[in-house]
Every structure is written in C-alpha cells, then in structure tokens.
Amino acid sequence: MKESGGRKQGAASPCAACKLLRRRCAHDCVFAPYFPADEPHKFANVHKVFGASNVNKMLQELPVHQRGDAVSSMVYEANARVRDPVYGCVGAISSLQQQIDTLQTQLALAQAEVVHLRVRQTASYSHHGFAPTSPTNS
Amino acid sequence: MKESGGRKQGAASPCAACKLLRRRCAHDCVFAPYFPADEPHKFANVHKVFGASNVNKMLQELPVHQRGDAVSSMVYEANARVRDPVYGCVGAISSLQQQIDTLQTQLALAQAEVVHLRVRQTASYSHHGFAPTSPTNS
Numbered sequence: 001m002k003e004s005g006g007r008k009q010g011a012a013s014p015c016a017a018c019k020l021l022r023r024r025c026a027h028d029c030v031f032a033p034y035f036p037a038d039e040p041h042k043f044a045n046v047h048k049v050f051g052a053s054n055v056n057k058m059l060q061e062l063p064v065h066q067r068g069d070a071v072s073s074m075v076y077e078a079n080a081r082v083r084d085p086v087y088g089c090v091g092a093i094s095s096l097q098q099q100i101d102t103l104q105t106q107l108a109l110a111q112a113e114v115v116h117l118r119v120r121q122t123a124s125y126s127h128h129g130f131a132p133t134s135p136t137n138s
Numbered sequence: 139m140k141e142s143g144g145r146k147q148g149a150a151s152p153c154a155a156c157k158l159l160r161r162r163c164a165h166d167c168v169f170a171p172y173f174p175a176d177e178p179h180k181f182a183n184v185h186k187v188f189g190a191s192n193v194n195k196m197l198q199e200l201p202v203h204q205r206g207d208a209v210s211s212m213v214y215e216a217n218a219r220v221r222d223p224v225y226g227c228v229g230a231i232s233s234l235q236q237q238i239d240t241l242q243t244q245l246a247l248a249q250a251e252v253v254h255l256r257v258r259q260t261a262s263y264s265h266h267g268f269a270p271t272s273p274t275n276s
Contacts, residue, residue, distance in 0.1 A: 049196075051189040058187075058223060066224045073228035077215060085196060086204045089227055090211035096234035103241035110248035117255035124262070 016043040021052055030059050034071040045078040046071075154181040159190055168197050172209040180213055187216040 014025030015032035020043055025032060031052075035043040046055055055074065059067050080089035087094070152163030153170035158181055163170060169190075173181040184193055193212060197205050218227035225232070 049192060050187065051192050054187065054189050058219075062223060070224045073225045076228050077226060081196075081215075085200060086208045087211045088215060089231060090214050092231055093227065093234065096231065096238065099238055100234065100241065103238065103245060107241060107245045107248060110245060110252055113252050114248055114255065117252065117259065121255065121259060 013037045016040045017047070017052060020044060020047060030056055034059075034068060042075055045082045046074050049078040049081045050074060151175045154178045155185070155190060158182060158185060168194055172197075172206060183216040183220045184209075184212050187219045188212060 013019075014023075014037065015029055016035040016037055016039055017031035018025035018029060019037065019040065031043070035046075050058075058074075059070065062070055077089050080092060084091050151157075152161075152175065153167055154173040154175055154177055155169035156163035156167060157175065157178065169181070173184075188196075196212075197208065200208055215227050218230060222229050
C-alpha cells in the first residue's frame, strides 16, 4: 500500500487539517503529508496564525521537496506567536542577538587578556632569559 | 485636530489596509494607527502571510499599548517569509544559533588559553623568582 507522509492513501480518516476545517480530505490533499491525523495540535496553531488558505497557497508555490521544511518553520513560528502574541519568534531573535552581543564582548575581553599575557611572557623571557621577581602589571 | 497613529481622523483617504482590502476605513479601524496610507507596502506582506482577518483578530486580543510592537513583529516576520518562503524568520534563528555556537567555542578556547598562560606565568614566578630561559610548553 502506498503511503504519503503520515496518511494512508484511501484511509477513511481525514488529515488533521481537513478534520479541523471539516472538509473532505482529497487523495491529493496538500496538507495530508505534513499534518497527519494523529497530530491534531500541529495544524491548529498554524491555522490560527497563518490561516489554512494562506498555508495552502504558500505550500502550492513551493516545490514538493521544500514543503516539509516550510511546514516545520511555519509550525515553529505559529507556536511562538501563540506563546507570545506580541513578539512571536521575533522575541527569540532579539534574545539571541543579545546573547551574541554578550558573547562578543566576553570574547574580545578574553582575547585581549591572551594578548596581554603573551606580551608579558615574551618580555620576561627576552629580558636576559629571566623573568622579573614579581609581577608588576597585574 | 485629533490624530490616531499615522491617520488623520475624518480624512478622506483610507488606511493602507482598508485601501488594499477595498473597504471603508471606519473611524475606529483597528489597522489605521499602524498601517498609514503612505506606507502601502507595510500591510501587503502582512496580509499575504497572516491574512487580514487573522491580524485583525490578533490585534483585537491585545491591549492597545502592545499593538504597535505586535504589528512591528508581524511586519518583520511577514517580510522574512516573503524573502525566504521555506524558512522565513526561522532561518534567521538558525543562523543566530550557529553564530552563538561558534562564539561559545571561540570563547572557551580563549578562556582556556588565559588559564594556561596564567598557570605558566605563576609557575615561572614561583620557581625561585626566575622564569625558565625558554618556553617549554608552547
């Protein structure tokens, strides 16, 4: 028996999208491979945020091999928007950008310290092969 | 004259949303403060990705003081989805997470080098106040 995504062809139960939309799940339903009947929650948020009609259009405009990734990213975005109706996944982007700023500052400090320690070490070795008896720059 | 967002109350021209949707722009139009007539492109992508009806619902569910931020994040998400129909702004999230991984690795290496250099320096100072004549651990 041929299978398409999570749905058995010719099976009686409609995909999660058609079930929520209360429509007949056609043999070539664009949602069926990505919204199987056993994951009803997956479509609910996507429908709430993007609307079934827009999701349908967006999927139809993509080649089949890219639709799985497009659905995954839409599910991610929709879940983020339901969790945070004001910022959605743009909140995650701001937070990641702040983390990057912090890490870049910490990295610049650590690299500056490496340079400083190396210069000090090189100076102590080149000073007649001996280091000073006590650190003077700490 | 009282103004609400970018729209003059009672002005003849409808907001960018109502113009695109070809409907009368009511005095209390939920879109008008955020989609002024002079920025028609701003609403076009939001409508294409989320649908006017969903945006309307999402805005109605938020207190007025949060709607501006919600519109900004939806405009950002919609523009990202139009630019990259497969990954949308989830593509930006992946890219930022990769940058964070790279920075964390670089930071760990730099911090390990700082520790290594400090230990070497401390050892050379404590060795009768003199450093070895040449580095042995480099």
